[in-house]
Amino acid sequence: xxxxxxxxxxxxxxxxxxxxxxxxxxxxxxxxxxxxxxxxxxxxxxxxxxxxxxxxxxxxxxxxxxxxxxxxxxxxxxxxxxxxxxxxxxxxxxxxxxxxxxxxxxxxxxxxxxxxxxxxxxxxxxxxxxxxxxxxxxxxxxxxxxxxxxxxxxxxxxxxxxxxxxxxxxxxxxxxxxxxxxxxxxxxxxxxxxxxxxxxxxxxxxxxxxxxxxxxxxxxxxxxxxxxxxxxxxxxxxxxxxxxxxxxxxxxxxxxxxxxxxxxxxxxxxxxxxxxxxxxxxxxxxxxxxxxxxxxxxxxxxxxxxxxxxxxxxxxxxxxxxxxxxxxxxxxxxxxxxxxxxxxxxxxxxxxxxxxxxxxxxxxxxxxxxxxxxxxxxxxxxxxxxxxxxxxxxxxxxxxxxxxxxxxxxxxxxxxxxxxxxxxxxxxxxxxxxxxxxxxxxxxxxxxxxxxxxxxxxxxxxxxxxxxxxxxxxxxxxxxxxxxxxxxxxxxxxxxxxxxxxxxxxxxxxxxxxxxxxxxxxxxxxxxxxxxxxxxxxxxxxxxxxxxxxxxxxxxx
Numbered sequence: 001x002x003x004x005x006x007x008x009x010x011x012x013x014x015x016x017x018x019x020x021x022x023x024x025x026x027x028x029x030x031x032x033x034x035x036x037x038x039x040x041x042x043x044x045x046x047x048x049x050x051x052x053x054x055x056x057x058x059x060x061x062x063x064x065x066x067x068x069x070x071x072x073x074x075x076x077x078x079x080x081x082x083x084x085x086x087x088x089x090x091x092x093x094x095x096x097x098x099x100x101x102x103x104x105x106x107x108x109x110x111x112x113x114x115x116x117x118x119x120x121x122x123x124x125x126x127x128x129x130x131x132x133x134x135x136x137x138x139x140x141x142x143x144x145x146x147x148x149x150x151x152x153x154x155x156x157x158x159x160x161x162x163x164x165x166x167x168x169x170x171x172x173x174x175x176x177x178x179x180x181x182x183x184x185x186x187x188x189x190x191x192x193x194x195x196x197x198x199x200x201x202x203x204x205x206x207x208x209x210x211x212x213x214x215x216x217x218x219x220x221x222x223x224x225x226x227x228x229x230x231x232x233x234x235x236x237x238x239x240x241x242x243x244x245x246x247x248x249x250x251x252x253x254x255x256x257x258x259x260x261x262x263x264x265x266x267x268x269x270x271x272x273x274x275x276x277x278x279x280x281x282x283x284x285x286x287x288x289x290x291x292x293x294x295x296x297x298x299x300x301x302x303x304x305x306x307x308x309x310x311x312x313x314x315x316x317x318x319x320x321x322x323x324x325x326x327x328x329x330x331x332x333x334x335x336x337x338x339x340x341x342x343x344x345x346x347x348x349x350x351x352x353x354x355x356x357x358x359x360x361x362x363x364x365x366x367x368x369x370x371x372x373x374x375x376x377x378x379x380x381x382x383x384x385x386x387x388x389x390x391x392x393x394x395x396x397x398x399x400x401x402x403x404x405x406x407x408x409x410x411x412x413x414x415x416x417x418x419x420x421x422x423x424x425x426x427x428x429x430x431x432x433x434x435x436x437x438x439x440x441x442x443x444x445x446x447x448x449x450x451x452x453x454x455x456x457x458x459x460x461x462x463x464x465x466x467x468x469x470x471x472x473x474x475x476x477x478x479x480x481x482x483x484x485x486x487x488x489x490x491x492x493x494x495x496x497x498x499x500x501x502x503x504x505x506x507x508x509x510x511x512x513x514x515x516x517x518x519x520x521x522x523x524x525x526x527x528x529x530x531x532x533x534x535x536x537x538x539x540x541x542x543x544x545x546x547x548x549x550x551x552x553x554x555x556x557x
Contacts, residue, residue: 071104426465492521
C-alpha cells in the first residue's frame with residue numbers, strides 16, 4: 001500500500017510538472033519569463049512592427065500617433081509596456097477597438113500572429129469575418145511595387161506616386177487589387193493646397209482600387225507611365241503585408257506630409273514591418289519622394305523579382321505613329337484634322353493609329369472634348385471593324401518605347417552646393433541645399449524629360465568682410481514643364497516660380513523681395529540635343545525696397 005502511494009505521488013508530481021511546462025496553468029501565455037518578454041520587446045521585428053525608431057538622445061519613439069494604435073498609455077515610447085499591454089488585451093473579451101469596433105485580435109491580426117508564435121499564447125482565437133472579407137478580396141499570391149511617373153499639371157503629382165498591386169495569378173492583372181496611401185483632400189488647390197501638404201494640413205487615407213482603375217487614371221487620363229516591380233516576398237509575407245495594412249487603416253489616423261510621411265514613406269515602413277531584414281534607414285529620411293522608394297528597394301540585393309513597363313497612351317500613340325511611312329502619316333494627319341473622311345482610308349494601319357490618336361485626345365481633353373472628336377473616332381472604328389481581316393499596325397515592328405524614366409536610373413533628389421565669389425560688397429561664401437528634385441540641367445534618366453521641379457531650395461550667403469549671414473534665395477516652388485510641338489499636338493509649355501530672394505538691381509545690399517514668376521509659350525524639339533522656343537510672362541515682386549511696395553516686370557525668354 002505504501003509503495004503504491006509513493007508511485008502514485010511520483011506520477012502526480014510528474015503530471016504537474018508536465019502541465020506546468022505545457023502551459024496548462026498559464027491561461028494567457030507559456031513563455032512568461034521576464035527575460036523573454038524583454039528580449040522580444042527589443043527585437044527588430046517588434047520595433048518595426050510598431051514603427052519605432054531611435055531618438056537622437058536615446059530611447060525610441062513610434063512614428064504612429066498614440067491614438068488607438070497602442071494599448072499602453074506610454075506605448076508610443078515604451079516597447080516593453082506596449083508588449084505587455086498587447087498580450088493582456090488579446091485575452092480580453094470586453095475590448096472593442098478601432099474604427100470598426102473589433103476584438104483586439106481582429107484589430108491587430110499581424111501583431112497577434114507575431115506574439116502568438118513568439119510567446120506561444122494560449123488564448124482562444126477569435127473569428128474575424130470583416131478581416132477575412134478584406135483579405136479574400138485580394139486573393140494575393142505576390143505583390144508589386146508600382147510607380148506612376150510625374151504629372152506636372154497637378155501639383156500633388158509632380159513627384160510621381162507609388163502604390164502596391166496585389167497579384168492573384170488566377171485572373172487578368174487588370175482585375176487585381178491595388179492598395180495606395182494618399183492625402184485626403186477636400187478640394188483645395190493652388191498655394192493653399194501646397195502649404196497644407198508641406199506642413200501636414202491633411203490626413204492620410206488608404207484606398208483599395210481595382211488595378212484597371214489605376215491604369216485608366218494614370219496611363220490614359222493623365223498620360224503617365226506605370227512601372228511595376230514585383231517584390232521577392234513569399235505568399236505568407238504578402239498576406240502579412242495585407243494584415244499590417246489592415247492594422248494601419250483600422251486603428252490609426254495620421255497626418256500626410258508631401259516630403260516625408262507620404263505614400264513613399266508609408267509603403268517602405270510597411271515593407272519593413274513584414275521584412276525586418278530589409279533596412280531602408282527611414283529615420284534618416286527627412287525628405288523622401290516616391291522615386292526614391294523604388295531606388296531604396298532596388299538597392300537591396302534580390303528584393304525585386306520582375307520588372308514590367310506600361311507606357312502611357314500618349315507614348316503608345318507616338319510609338320505607333322513612328323512606325324508609319326511618310327505617306328501614311330500624311331493620311332493620318334488628314335483624318336486627325338478632319339480633312340479626310342475615315343471611310344476614304346483603305347489602310348488598316350492608319351486607322352489603327354487614328355483610333356489611338358482620338359482616344360488619347362479624348363482622355364487628354366476629357367473635361368472639354370470636342371464633339372467632332374467623338375464622332376470622327378466612331379467613324380474610324382466603324383471603318384476599321386469592316387476591315388477586320390486586314391493587316392494593321394500590330395503586325396509591324398514598332399519602335400521601342402522610351403523607358404528612360406525608370407526611377408532606378410534616377411540621380412539623387414537632394415543636392416548640396418558650396419561656392420565662393422566676389423560681389424559689390426566684397427568676397428563671399430555661399431551654400432545651397434536642394435531638398436528635391438530635378439532641374440533642366442540634371443541628367444534625364446529616371447525623370448520626365450523637359451521638366452524642372454524644385455521643392456524647396458535654400459541659398460545662404462556669408463560676406464567675408466563682415467562675417468554676416470543672409471538669405472540669398474528661398475525657393476518655395478519652381479516648376480517648368482515643356483511640351484515640344486509635334487505635327488498632331490500643339491500644347492503650351494509653362495513655368496511657375498515662387499521664392500524670396502535678394503534684389504540685385506537696386507542700390508541696396510541687403511534688400512529682399514517676394515517674387516512670383518509665371519510664363520507660357522511654345523517650344524520645338526530639335527532632336528535629342530536641344531529645344532528652341534519662345535515664352536513670355538510676368539514677374540511680380542513685393543517688398544519694402546520698392547517705393548510703391550511692389551513692381552511688375554514683363555518677361556521673355
